[in-house]
Amino acid sequence: MTNLGFRVLPLKRRPSQHLINEYKTVVTPHISDNLNRMFAMNAYLQPYHKQGKLVGPAITVRTRPGDNLMVHKAIDMAKQGDVIVVDAAGDMTNAIAGEIMLRLAKKKGLSGFVIDGSIRDVMAFREDTFPVYARGVTHRGPYKDGPGEINTPISVGGAIVHPGDLIVGDEDGVVVVPFDEIDHVLQLVKAQQMKEAEIMQAIEEGTIDRSWIDQTLKQKGCDYCGYTPNV
Numbered sequence: 001m002t003n004l005g006f007r008v009l010p011l012k013r014r015p016s017q018h019l020i021n022e023y024k025t026v027v028t029p030h031i032s033d034n035l036n037r038m039f040a041m042n043a044y045l046q047p048y049h050k051q052g053k054l055v056g057p058a059i060t061v062r063t064r065p066g067d068n069l070m071v072h073k074a075i076d077m078a079k080q081g082d083v084i085v086v087d088a089a090g091d092m093t094n095a096i097a098g099e100i101m102l103r104l105a106k107k108k109g110l111s112g113f114v115i116d117g118s119i120r121d122v123m124a125f126r127e128d129t130f131p132v133y134a135r136g137v138t139h140r141g142p143y144k145d146g147p148g149e150i151n152t153p154i155s156v157g158g159a160i161v162h163p164g165d166l167i168v169g170d171e172d173g174v175v176v177v178p179f180d181e182i183d184h185v186l187q188l189v190k191a192q193q194m195k196e197a198e199i200m201q202a203i204e205e206g207t208i209d210r211s212w213i214d215q216t217l218k219q220k221g222c223d224y225c226g227y228t229p230n231v
Contacts, residue, residue: 088117
C-alpha cells in the first residue's frame with residue numbers, strides 16, 4: 001500500500017528523441033487543431049521567458065498550494081530534456097519556483113517548467129531563454145513541507161497530463177500530446193502544414209476559393225436581407 005498524496009514514482013516512458021526533434025519544427029495551433037482543441041492548457045498560463053520553444057516529456061508534480069518540496073525532488077530526478085509540469089491548484093499566493101530553481105534546471109539540461117501557480121524572481125526568467133509558463137508572479141516564497149506526488153496524473157491549466165506525455169509550448173501557449181498518440185498526431189500536423197502552405201500560396205496568387213463562407217451561412221439558415229451572396 002502506498003501513501004496516497006505523498007509519494008514519488010519513476011518516469012517509465014519518454015518519447016524518442018527523433019519525435020521530440022520533429023515537434024520542435026511545428027506550432028501549437030496545428031497540434032491543438034489535430035487534438036480537437038481538447039488538450040490545450042488555458043490562456044492563464046503565460047510565457048515568462050525571453051524566447052525559446054518548449055518541447056519535452058512531462059515529469060508531473062502535484063503539490064499542495066504554496067509548497068515546492070516535490071518540485072525540488074522532481075528537478076533532482078529529471079533527466080536532460082524533461083519538462084517539470086506542476087499542478088499547484090492554480091494558487092498564486094506563494095511562488096513555486098524562482099531563480100535558484102531556474103539555475104538548477106538549466107544546469108541539468110531540462111527543457112522547461114510549466115507551473116499552474118506563481119513564480120518569483122521574474123526578471124531572471126524574462127532575461128533567459130529557459131522556457132517557463134506560469135499563472136502569475138509573487139514575491140512571497142514557498143514552503144517546503146509537502147505533501148505531494150511525482151509522476152501521477154495531474155490537471156494543469158485545464159488539461160490532464162500523464163507522466164511521459166509530450167509538452168509543447170511556444171508563443172501561443174502550451175499543449176499536451178498524449179504519449180500513445182505522439183506519432184499519429186505528428187503525421188496529422190505535417191499534413192496540415194502542407195495544406196496551409198497551399199492556402200498561403202493561393203492567397204498570394206489571388207486564386208483562393210472563399211465560397212465556403214456563403215455555403216456555410218446558407219446551410220445554417222442565415223437571412224441575407226437583400227444582400228446577394230456568391231452562391
